[in-house]
Amino acid sequence: MDNKKLTSTIALFLVFIGFLWWGLSMLTSTLAAPQKDGETIVYSLLLLACAGYALVSLLMLPRKKLP
Numbered sequence: 001m002d003n004k005k006l007t008s009t010i011a012l013f014l015v016f017i018g019f020l021w022w023g024l025s026m027l028t029s030t031l032a033a034p035q036k037d038g039e040t041i042v043y044s045l046l047l048l049a050c051a052g053y054a055l056v057s058l059l060m061l062p063r064k065k066l067p
Contacts (some may be wrong), residue, residue: 019047
């Protein structure tokens with residue numbers, strides 16, 4: 001595998017993990033708070049949507065064919 005392809009794949013995976021962690025932590029902290037802020041909930045759902053988009057992009061990457 002080319003070094004550039006490997007680097008971009010790892011970067012995309014890190015983006016997926018980062019957005020997933022950020023969105024889930026923001027959503028759980030907002031839902032556990034006594035006053036729920038609608039703007040924060042929507043923002044955390046947008047972060048989770050970005051994580052989903054990164055996951056779909058990872059899954060759609062071309063794969064190496066095994067012999």
